Amino acid sequence: MSQLIVPVSMEEIIQRYDAKEESFDEFAIGGELNAARVALIDPSGEDDLGAWAEVLAFALSTGSHENPWNSYFGPLGSGTHADGKTFYSPDIAGTPPPTIDHWAARARSLKHPFLRARYADLAWEMSGLIGKRKRDVDDARIAIDAYLAAIPRMAEDHNQVQFAIRALDLAVLIGDKDRSDQARAELMDLHRSSMRNKGGLWWYTVDRLLEDKKAGVTDVERAELFANLESVVTTGSNAGDPANFNPHEAQDAAERLIRYYGRLGEFGDVKRLYKAVGSSFEHFAGNADPMLAAVLLQTATDAYHKAGLKEERDRTRIMMQEKIGAAGENLLAFERKIEIPRDDMEKFVDLIVVDDLATTFVHIAREFLLSRAALEQQVRQSLKEAPLMAHIPATIMADNHVAAKIGSVEDDPFGRVMHQTNFAFQFTRGWLAQAIRRLFEKHEVLPEHFAGWVNRHGLFDDMSLLLEGLRAWEREDHVKAAHVLVPQVEHALRKIADDLGVPVTKAHPAVSEASVVIGMGEILHNEKIAEVLGPDVTLHLQALYTDPRGMNLRNQIAHGLVDAGQFHWHLGNLIVHSLLILGLWKEFGAKPKK
Known part of the structure; x- marks a missing residue:
């Protein structure tokens, strides 16, 4: 059986973070651990496995990710090899089973609640995938208690809510009522804080608590949550209070209430809420440019239609059509040649995402549009760089049939160009993602x-x-x-x-x-x-x-x-x-x- 030995340089990092009082997250400790692993010189097999176990523990993602393993933890991303096979980063394939024992031991020996929670949750969640064994319920209990203990030490509201939700999920999963009650109470406290501070995270707690009957939400708590949703609608749709006017937030809260009132047959409340959404978006459109106003008025029109308000619906539809026409009268074509140094992501993003939103949209559309001429050149180049592969026909297999056949470069040049697009799409992954991320940051787009x-x-x-x-x-x-x-x-x-x-x-x-x-x-x-x-x-x-x-x-x-x-x-x-x-x-x- 493979043995794990954590290199001294990496053990020092773990112990230093275990003694920290200030907040940190998996990215901070993960970055240091990865750098330390890269710096190892000719590590032994045991050291290499130990280093990988620590890097993997903090490299796995718990956010919205691809889910190839059907688990809480997943890869940060994926790609496609030249042979068409998918790879993941990081990938758990080949990770030795003793890694689970190592993580479980860490959860019991360390003091910092965030580290205890992370290691215990990993040991619980990945036991079957990596350890090839049944889960140990004590790992789940340790993770729950540590997540709840870590909440006051996390600086970001999002992390606090994420920890409370994960603790509740685990407690419900193992049927631990006492821990479920503790996690739910913590989540309710975070929800109340978010409502007081207008932190904008209320939907995480509302959705988690109201959608799961096993969460044990009391009638008093349920009434409080619905009252909070009503207050979000009232505040967000109040055009007379510009500081707190937020039609999108009002719409999000209204949609949740509409589902609830609809199930109860309270159609008067459903109509009231749709009307509030319609009027708030209609007001919002009054201060927007024609292109944006047309889209806002579409939402208003839909809401009035669902409320059964024909006069209001017809009025906003006419306004929307007028705005679409006005937007079309002032269309401009934007031209700009951009020389992009591919080794400099920040410079690339700065060139793409500029102060003018319309120009930024043009840049993103143009930059990531496939060039047929460039792809044809790549295919022709393959005759020189990989002549054997260029002359061998290829077959694309689906689950139970031949999806397509591709001839040689000389016999089927367009087929080769079309197949080359798969690699082009994969190559753009990081660049397109960073451009879109900067777009949201710079322009706060909706x-x-x-x-x-x-x-x-x-x-x-x-x-x-x-x-x-x-x-x-x-x-x-x-x-x-x-x-x-x-x-x-x-x-x-x-x-x-x-x-x-x-x-x-x-x-x-x-x-x-x-x-x-x-x-x-x-x-x-x-x-x-x-x-x-x-x-x-x-x-x-x-x-x-x-x-x-x-x-x-x-x-x-x-x-x-x-x-x-x-x-x-x-x-x-x-x-x-x-x-x-x-x-x-x-x-x-x-x-x-x-």
């Missing part, structure tokens, strides 16, 4: 900003579903975002086809005298549409959505061939980026021939 940009050429008469998908993407609900937004991409392309005079329906293949709409693949392979969109946009959308030699996302999702773990942040970013491209389709493409 889903409405994205929707307004996407609709700057009037591709959507109704933006409700577009907004739903973008909101899901913003809150990292990648499953919902993909399933909602991909059909909206198809809707937008069909609108482009219709604007160009291309038929958007065809005869039904089986039902006489009936018609069906054309799909995304047919649209993108239409010569007139491809000519107008231009070679880069056409290739990009084909590769992302409809070609089996590319990602084929539209067809994979439509036929239920994508596993839940494959819906992750990069997939969402690629979809949203494609929507930004559609916001510029007239500027990117060529003029249609008359």
Whole structure:
């Protein structure tokens, strides 16, 4: 059996953090441990395993991540090798089983509650995956108690709430009522603090406590939570109080209350809440530019419609149509050539994300748009750099069939270009993510900003579903975002086809005298549409959505061939980026021939 020995330099780091009084997180200690591991010179096998056990303990993510192991802890990211196989970073594959014993011992020997909680939770959660053994319930108990003890020592409100929720989850899982009550009480205290300080984290606690019947929420606590939601709606929708006016927060609280009142049949309250949302977004739109106002008015129109307020609905719909027209009158094309040093991420992001939001959208759309010419050059270059592989045909296998065949570079150059797009999409992962992160930081953008940009050429008469998908993407609900937004991409392309005079329906293949709409693949392979969109946009959308030699996302999702773990942040970013491209389709493409 493999033995673990923690190198002295790394043990010193663990002990130093164990003695800390000030707050720290997994990123701080993880960064030091990783640097110390890199600095090791010719470590023995035991030292190398011990070093890996410590680095892995703090490198695993507990946030919104890909979930290949169906566990609380997951990788920070993933990628694809040249052979098409997925790899994860970090990956638990090959981690020796004694790592679990090591983590469990750490949880019992260290003093700092954060470290005790982390190690105990790892030992509990990863026992089956790494240790190949049953879980030890004492690990869960230690983790619960340590998480609760660590809360006062964490500086960030988000970490405090995360710890309380994890403690409650574990207590409910092992059926420990006393610990469940302790964790729930701590979570309620954090919720009350958030409400007093207007910290904006109320939805974490509300959703966790109201959605799980096993959490043991009392009638008094439930009444308090609903009263808090009502106060958020009242405050956030009050246009007479500019300092606290927040229609998005009011909408979030209202949606939760609407579900509750709907189940009770309290339809008067449902109508009241929808009306509050509609009026707050209508007021918000009054102070926005036409592009953003049109999207805000879509939300107001939807809310009034659900409230049964026909007059208000018709008024805001007319206003929305006027705003869309006004936005279209002032469209500008932005041109800027950017030379990007690939070894300098910060410089790259500074070049992409600038003070003007519209220009930033253009930069992101342009920078991450695939270049057909560049891909063709890469394929030609493979004849020189990898001549054997360039001449061997390839077969892309799905679960139970051949998805596509790719000939040699000489026989099937376009097939090779299309397959090359998979590597191009993977290469952009970190760059696109950092650009989007900086975009949110610099401009404090809302889903409405994205929707307004996407609709700057009037591709959507109704933006409700577009907004739903973008909101899901913003809150990292990648499953919902993909399933909602991909059909909206198809809707937008069909609108482009219709604007160009291309038929958007065809005869039904089986039902006489009936018609069906054309799909995304047919649209993108239409010569007139491809000519107008231009070679880069056409290739990009084909590769992302409809070609089996590319990602084929539209067809994979439509036929239920994508596993839940494959819906992750990069997939969402690629979809949203494609929507930004559609916001510029007239500027990117060529003029249609008359």
